[in-house]
Amino acid sequence: MTNANRRDLLKGLVAGAAVLTFMPKKGWAANWPRRPITLVIQYSEGGGTDTIIRAIARSMEKKLGVSLRAVNQPGAGGALATEFVAQKESDGNWLLGGADYNKIFRVLGYTEKAPWMEWQFMKVGRSVPAWAVAPNSRFKTLTEVVEAGRANPGTIRISNAGIGTIWHEATLVALERKTGAKFVHVPYDGGATATLAILQGEADVVGSGVHEQVEYLRSGKIRNLAVFRTEPLAVDGLAEPLRPISEFVPTATEIGLIQGVYEVAIKRDVPKEVLEALQNAVRSAVQDPDFVATLRNRVMFPEFKSGEEADKEAALFESVTSWLYVDNGMQGLKKNPKDVGIPRPEEFEKWWPPKDYKAVL
Structure with a gap:
């Protein structure tokens, strides 16, 4: 083989390798997923986030046709898992x-960019904050706790799933801000351990x-x-409905109902x-009877x-919580929401969407 022929062959091999390098990536995106997926959970095993995310993973597997391996990486109110992924x-x-x-995350200094600009959140469910005591507790009603x-x-x-989590926020709003009471907030790495x-x-x-x-x-x-x-909550297996916060602190829900959201x-x-394929899988999984039954239980x-729709809700959550903590003098905030462009809740509708x-x- 002449040197010229050898050079032509090498050029052809290089060109072919470039095509092979490019084509699978394009094909992969159009045919995702092609191998198992890892789903990293922000909180510890047994808690609400762990329960609902593992349930949605099982239902998503039916749609995607590959296995979803759910693993827990708790810590820093979800920041460790987020940084890992x-x-x-x-x-x-x-x-x-x-x-x-x-x-x-932004006002705590965990990230520079708005979470809803870095991630596509896909909401799968919600839950309700609640307060409870040991059976022999001296507190018979929530009013006694407030007093x-x-x-x-x-x-x-009062234990919670971590400073800055929705459960901490609910106590801050309903039992402190609205009543003048002050408590010791004891953080854990999830609602189950709390x-x-x-x-x-x-x-x-x-x-x-x-x-x-x-x-x-x-x-x-x-x-x-x-x-x-604002109304009692009937629960399967309990003789009496759970009593609403409005019965004890009538002004607690003035800013709206605080709820846990899972995504x-x-x-x-x-x-x-990939985004579209995942969205279709999650939408289908939320409607799966097995998933619905797990949540009802x-x-x-x-x-x-x-x-x-999810981006806007995520931005509103960031607005409400960031300013709530500023207005209540929460310790540990690294940035003022005003300085990073987070609007006050009353200004949110005029502000959305940002430029x-x-x-x-």
Whole structure:
């Protein structure tokens, strides 16, 4: 073979390799998924986030045709799991299973960019905050807890899933801001461990999701004081409906009902074909009877949102929580929401959508 022929052959091989390198990537996006997917859960096993994300993963497998491996990586209110997935390749094979749209990450200094601009959140369900005590607790009603928090500020311990989580926020709004009471907030790495705290004598009251309390309520190991609702909540297996917060603190729900929100999230820079395929799978999974039954048993509620609808809700969550914590003098905030462009809740509708926003679905 002459040198000229050899050069022509090498050029052809290089060109062919370039085509082979490019084509599979294009084909992969159009035919995603082609291998197992890992779903990283922001909180510990047994809690509400873990329960609903594992349930949605099982239902998504039916639609996607590949296995979804759910793993827990708790810590820093969900920031550790978020950072872990953020560092993975944008190939659709790594998903984030979380709660409440990472709404406090910017003002805590965990991220520079708005979470709803970095991630495409796909809402799969919601839950209700609740307060409970041990059966032998001296507190018979939520009113007694509030009165103790006013008479002896900083002596009553209320456990939660972590500072900045929705359960902490519910206690801050309903039991402190609206009553003048002051409590000791005891953070854990999830609602399940926060609920166990009252059984182990580590807290006087737990503020977590009713779904994280329900099995203990059914077995009589804890006693509910109230749920963050305006009406009683009937629960299968309980003789009496759970009493609403409005019965004890009538002004608690003035800013609206605080609820836990659960979502599957994917990096926004993955190919659009992947985003669309995942959206279809999640939408279908939320309607799966097995998923609906799992949530009903745990007193959770299926609900699907994606695209701009989910982006807007995530931005509103960030607005409400960021300014709530500023107005209540919360410690640990690294940035003022005004300085990073987060509007006050009363200004949100006029502000949305911001100039630099672009929907990806």
